[in-house]
Amino acid sequence: MRARSAVNRPVEKLAWVEAGVSSPAGSQGNDHLFDYILVGGGLQNSLIAMALLVRRPEVRLALVERRGVLGGNHIWCFHSDDVSERAGTFVDPLIAHRWPGYEIRFPGLGRVLDTPYAAVTCERLHRVVTERLSERPGCSLFLHCEVKDLAGREVFLADGRQLRGRAVIDARGPRASYPAGTTGYQKFLGCEFILAAGHELARPVIMDATVEQGEDGYRFFYVLPLARDRVLIEETHFSDTPSLANDQLRHNVTGYAEQMGLRVSGIAREETGILPMPWQGQVELPAPDGPMVAGYRGGWFHPATGYSFPVAVRLADHVSSTTPDELIGAGFLELVAEQNRQASYCYKLNKMMFGWFPPDQRYNVFKRFYRLPEATIRRFYALALTRGDRLRILMGLPPRGLSIRKALSSPLAPAQRGTR
Numbered sequence: 001m002r003a004r005s006a007v008n009r010p011v012e013k014l015a016w017v018e019a020g021v022s023s024p025a026g027s028q029g030n031d032h033l034f035d036y037i038l039v040g041g042g043l044q045n046s047l048i049a050m051a052l053l054v055r056r057p058e059v060r061l062a063l064v065e066r067r068g069v070l071g072g073n074h075i076w077c078f079h080s081d082d083v084s085e086r087a088g089t090f091v092d093p094l095i096a097h098r099w100p101g102y103e104i105r106f107p108g109l110g111r112v113l114d115t116p117y118a119a120v121t122c123e124r125l126h127r128v129v130t131e132r133l134s135e136r137p138g139c140s141l142f143l144h145c146e147v148k149d150l151a152g153r154e155v156f157l158a159d160g161r162q163l164r165g166r167a168v169i170d171a172r173g174p175r176a177s178y179p180a181g182t183t184g185y186q187k188f189l190g191c192e193f194i195l196a197a198g199h200e201l202a203r204p205v206i207m208d209a210t211v212e213q214g215e216d217g218y219r220f221f222y223v224l225p226l227a228r229d230r231v232l233i234e235e236t237h238f239s240d241t242p243s244l245a246n247d248q249l250r251h252n253v254t255g256y257a258e259q260m261g262l263r264v265s266g267i268a269r270e271e272t273g274i275l276p277m278p279w280q281g282q283v284e285l286p287a288p289d290g291p292m293v294a295g296y297r298g299g300w301f302h303p304a305t306g307y308s309f310p311v312a313v314r315l316a317d318h319v320s321s322t323t324p325d326e327l328i329g330a331g332f333l334e335l336v337a338e339q340n341r342q343a344s345y346c347y348k349l350n351k352m353m354f355g356w357f358p359p360d361q362r363y364n365v366f367k368r369f370y371r372l373p374e375a376t377i378r379r380f381y382a383l384a385l386t387r388g389d390r391l392r393i394l395m396g397l398p399p400r401g402l403s404i405r406k407a408l409s410s411p412l413a414p415a416q417r418g419t420r
Contacts, residue, residue: 034062034140035324037155037165039147040172041065043076043120044295044312046129048169050090051320053132053139060138062163063129064155066146070129071122073271075224075232077204080116082310082382087317093128096121097226105208106367115378117204119224120309147172152289166324171295174276183278184217184354185242186306189249189270190234192226193257196265201225207370209363211256216241218353218362221256230268233257238362240354242274275306279351281343283336286328300339302383304346310382311339342383345390361401368399 036052038045041063052059063070080098083091097119103112133139146158150170155163205223213219217239224232233253250270257264275296283299286292294300300315301308318335319327353365370377376389385393 034060034138034163034165035167036061036319037163037168038063039150039155039168039170039291040295040297041067041070041143042072042171042173042295043074043125043309044171044300044315045169046070046094046125047090047312047316048171048294048319049129050094050132051087051316053136054090055320057136058138059136061133062140062142062155062165063133064142064145064147064157064163066144068143069122069126070143071125073269074122074273075271076120076309077206077224078118078120078307078309079378079381080118081378083313084317087313090316090320091120091313094120094125096124097224099203099225102204102206104206104370105210106363106370107210109367109370111370112203113374113377115374117206119226150291152286152291167327168291169319170291170293170297172297174296178276178278182280183276184350185239186236186275186277187239187242187244187273188222188234188236189244189246189253189272190222190232191250191253191257191270192230192232192268193262193264194266194268195229195231196263198228199225199231199260199262201231207366209366213360213363215359217359218366220363221253223260231257231262234271238277238353240359244272244274246272277306277350277354278303279347279354281347282340283343285336292327299343302346302381303343304349305381307381310384314339339383342385345385346383349393356403356407357399357401358403358406361403364399364401369393 036048036059038048038061045063049061049063052061095118099117101112101114102117103110130141133141142157142163147155148158149156150168153165153168155165155168157163201223202225204225205221207220207222209218209220211219211221217237219235219237222232222234222236226232233256235249235252235256254264281299281303284293284297292298294315295312296308300311302311314335318331322329322331353362357365369380372392376385376392379385379389380393
């Protein structure tokens, strides 16, 4: 999964959601009493809402978002095998694009992987979720609503209104910052180009690292063919710093399109993102009578890739499979333990990549990784590694570019370790 920040997103006008007005299907005098209150209208809570609406016809839920649309300005991609048949009942309606596989490109290594690939766009997510909510009695969508405070079963809006529910789930995006020396960053800028003529791309290219590497970390281009006349091209860096040189990246992706022989006639939209890639952390457990903290904010993400769609699906599946009063039970704790176990390994991988490899040599880590069996690659992105997978990723000769001096002088000293 890749999350992207909002840029130039049109606002769809739906009378029953503007300015936080409850759905007309809600019963009079009881519109602010819900089974679930979902705070934050990004991927995680949108998936939870979809799962509840599909599986719990009687559910009363509120979805609260500070902006005028759900999902921001994002495209979330995932491997189709990441979503079980059971979860497909609430995920499939959101899928806007599917491809039979994808490519990777490195100096001296090109590979086509046959794992099907799919994408959920912000436009489709917003349209489908709002339509489903509008059709369901007792459900409300609150757009343009800032949250002032929240407690275990109460949400206080900045305009003075108070929402009450049997469970509150807070998924308002990544933490504002991480302590110095505890994270790298995945940062990117992408343009969805309108083409004057069609293209011949049959599948996405999720990593083209044949481009020049430099001091701003592992650099690659990401290409999604969205239609015959639409292609998203994104430049990504796995960098030590969160600064984003928008003008330069915009120039680079335009130049890359020209090198591909694409005839660009315009830009439909632009998207940017800066995601932390930390090397320590755990799922945040709810305080007694506190809200469940979900999504990136709660540690429900893939530390090493940004492909967090399968993690978000698993949490949505859990929420929709229990009751509000039993939300934080044995099943939840089992899910937390597995997420922490899988993520802890990836935190270590982040620490090694950022701490042991010079910025212009980090591409070798991924080049070596993409020589592994396709099943291991698929499970890695799904954050569902077996013990054999974990051994296979690390055993053998290390990637080229490993700096013993950098590893020994890394700021990732034992004194700085711990949990967030």
